[in-house]
Amino acid sequence: MSVREGGCACGEVRYRLTSDPLFIHCCHCLNCQRQTGSAFVINLLIETDRVELLAGDPQPVDAPRDDGSAQRIFRCPTCQVAVFSQYGRPEVRFVRGGTLDDPTTVTPDVHIFTRSKVKWVTLPESTPAFEVYYDAKELWPAASLERLDAVFKS
Ligand SMILES: [Zn+2]
Numbered sequence: 001m002s003v004r005e006g007g008c009a010c011g012e013v014r015y016r017l018t019s020d021p022l023f024i025h026c027c028h029c030l031n032c033q034r035q036t037g038s039a040f041v042i043n044l045l046i047e048t049d050r051v052e053l054l055a056g057d058p059q060p061v062d063a064p065r066d067d068g069s070a071q072r073i074f075r076c077p078t079c080q081v082a083v084f085s086q087y088g089r090p091e092v093r094f095v096r097g098g099t100l101d102d103p104t105t106v107t108p109d110v111h112i113f114t115r116s117k118v119k120w121v122t123l124p125e126s127t128p129a130f131e132v133y134y135d136a137k138e139l140w141p142a143a144s145l146e147r148l149d150a151v152f153k154s
């Protein structure tokens with residue numbers, strides 16, 4: 001297990017992940033591209049109670065998505081860098097990989113929404129990739145599925 005830390009640009013928000021993530025997404029959807037201003041986002045899916053805030057108080061901002069829903073993005077109140085977000089259930093956070101102190105310590109477990117992937121990004125053959133989404137039950141390690149079950153039951 002690796003303990004990872006990260007934070008915003010100004011240093012006000014600092015967090016620690018108290019375990020490895022459940023799974024790591026690289027999302028190429030247009031919402032993620034627009035929100036980040038980049039070609040994709042790296043999201044570490046992890047239980048909310050395993051994201052330990054060391055400093056600061058990230059504030060939720062609801063960003064509209066193309067399907068009419070909103071995505072709750074937590075930002076540093078001072079520099080406004082997005083450190084994590086929430087899709088649907090509040091028990092799971094999507095921590096933004098680029099805010100880790102060492103982003104090279106994580107590698108995507110899956111590439112999703114590749115239908116809108118920019119053409120100049122070439123994906124590794126060894127990592128599963130999906131035009132849209134995938135079935136977590138087929139792809140996630142059993143231990144991660146158990147952890148998710150546990151947090152939804154509690
Ligand atoms: Zn900040």
Ligand SMILES: [Zn+2]
Binds near residue numbers: 031
């Ligand atoms: Zn996305």
